[in-house]
Amino acid sequence: MTRATREKPVGNYFISNYPPYSFWKPEFAAEAARAMDRPPAPGTPLGVYLHIPFCRKRCHFCYFRVYTDKNAEEIQGYIDASLAELALAARKPFVGGRRPDFVYFGGGTPSFLSVRQLTELTDGMKRILPWDRAEEVTFECEPGTLTEPKIQYLRDMGVTRLSLGVEHFDPEILELNGRAHGDREIGRSYGFARSVGFPQINIDLIAGMMGETDEKWRDAVEKTVELAPDSVTIYQMEIPYNTTIFQDMKAAGRETAPVADWPTKRRWVAEAFERLEGAGYAVTSAYTAVRDPRRTKFVYRDRLWTGADLVALGVASFGHIQGTHYQNEHDWDPYLRRLRAGELPVYRALTPSPEERLIRELLLQFKLGRVDAGYFRKKFGAEIRERFSEALETIADWGFLEGEGDEIRLNREGLLQVDRLVHEFFLPRHRDARYT
Numbered sequence: 060m061t062r063a064t065r066e067k068p069v070g071n072y073f074i075s076n077y078p079p080y081s082f083w084k085p086e087f088a089a090e091a092a093r094a095m096d097r098p099p100a101p102g103t104p105l106g107v108y109l110h111i112p113f114c115r116k117r118c119h120f121c122y123f124r125v126y127t128d129k130n131a132e133e134i135q136g137y138i139d140a141s142l143a144e145l146a147l148a149a150r151k152p153f154v155g156g157r158r159p160d161f162v163y164f165g166g167g168t169p170s171f172l173s174v175r176q177l178t179e180l181t182d183g184m185k186r187i188l189p190w191d192r193a194e195e196v197t198f199e200c201e202p203g204t205l206t207e208p209k210i211q212y213l214r215d216m217g218v219t220r221l222s223l224g225v226e227h228f229d230p231e232i233l234e235l236n237g238r239a240h241g242d243r244e245i246g247r248s249y250g251f252a253r254s255v256g257f258p259q260i261n262i263d264l265i266a267g268m269m270g271e272t273d274e275k276w277r278d279a280v281e282k283t284v285e286l287a288p289d290s291v292t293i294y295q296m297e298i299p300y301n302t303t304i305f306q307d308m309k310a311a312g313r314e315t316a317p318v319a320d321w322p323t324k325r326r327w328v329a330e331a332f333e334r335l336e337g338a339g340y341a342v343t344s345a346y347t348a349v350r351d352p353r354r355t356k357f358v359y360r361d362r363l364w365t366g367a368d369l370v371a372l373g374v375a376s377f378g379h380i381q382g383t384h385y386q387n388e389h390d391w392d393p394y395l396r397r398l399r400a401g402e403l404p405v406y407r408a409l410t411p412s413p414e415e416r417l418i419r420e421l422l423l424q425f426k427l428g429r430v431d432a433g434y435f436r437k438k439f440g441a442e443i444r445e446r447f448s449e450a451l452e453t454i455a456d457w458g459f460l461e462g463e464g465d466e467i468r469l470n471r472e473g474l475l476q477v478d479r480l481v482h483e484f485f486l487p488r489h490r491d492a493r494y495t
């Protein structure tokens with residue numbers, strides 16, 4: 060069977076990097092150290108990502124490294140460790156006098172921290188590596204953890220993009236899926252945030268949570284439109300093996316997760332995008348609609364997908380320095396132990412080949428819905444229409460490809476399933492391998 064006549068793949072999971080994480084190895088960790096010892100390539104942007112792994116409770120669909128049982132003393136130990144980690148990294152030659160172009164506080168729930176803890180953390184970070192020139196500072200929040208003074212503090216500390224993990228507005232769905240916040244906390248926290256004047260507020264939604272129905276989803280989208288955030292991010296629910304839902308499903312001997320199937324989830328996202336477009340939004344990626352595309356950017360995503368350096372801070376964090384990808388220790392004790400011993404806590408790494416770097420950028424930029432062949436010609440000296448002719452032909456044969464000349468574009472149907480389409484660009488050795 061030729062590739063052009065192959066069946067469309069059925070698997071679907073979020074592709075956030077390439078080569079697959081299962082190829083990142085502890086035996087390559089020294090490559091990250093060597094990358095940090097080199098001065099930066101001119102013109103490479105620098106970002107900082109801090110993972111704050113605390114949540115009030117664990118959502119049933121969560122597959123992140125999070126802790127719901129840490130006390131104030133342990134949280135203080137984590138803040139100290141993150142600052143020690145930044146201080147170690149900031150002394151390395153790869154920084155080369157650069158200041159961060161973007162900063163991202165992700166989780167977990169960064170807004171779990173109190174104003175006192177946040178003050179200590181962010182004052183410390185700014186002393187080590189000031190972010191006064193950062194184009195974007197993103198901070199992820201869980202609505203139920205936000206108070207007026209905390210929101211004001213976030214604005215004062217320089218957050219430009221506040222991302223609210225709303226996920227849904229229906230109280231029963233929030234409860235059924237184990238979310239810590241209720242529906243009333245959404246409007247209250249959004250109202251505070253608007254009054255403080257963040258340049259950008261993003262609302263995250265998930266299509267296909269347990270208990271989802273056509274009517275409830277439509278209602279969630281309507282409520283989002285009423286709030287009129289600058290940006291809306293919509294994910295399709297996935298149930299990986301390390302979620303409570305998957306464990307319960309296995310224990311009950313069930314084969315399928317108690318959530319809608321992929322075509323239904325895609326239809327819900329398609330309907331949400333149509334409604335948002337009707338309200339004046341523009342769809343700017345497989346997951347994102349923004350009110351004003353000229354003003355509302357997502358610098359963190361766009362810089363990472365074009366090869367920026369990213370300093371990873373925190374347990375299980377992912378970073379990238381000068382062509383080497385790495386991940387920190389993904390358990391609490393080893394992460395803290397290594398920092399207390401004065402070492403950077405890199406757990407595993409991978410330095411992709413030039414060809415893998417090209418594929419990485421191509422498939423990540425595909426998730427924006429369009430790629431520019433001219434970019435790849437200039438950066439990699441590659442003609443992607445020729446180099447990937449077979450993969451592009453397959454995707455075209457399935458009816459998802461548009462564009463001509465240097466522009467290669469996915470239609471809406473293709474965009475909504477881009478995470479499975481990009482497998483067509485994988486090298487053969489990565490195609491049937493485990494992703495994580």
Ligand code: SF4
Pocket residue numbers: 113114116117118120121122123125166167168201224
């Ligand atoms: S709030 Fe996010 S990180 Fe925390 S448990 Fe829920 S899904 Fe996981």
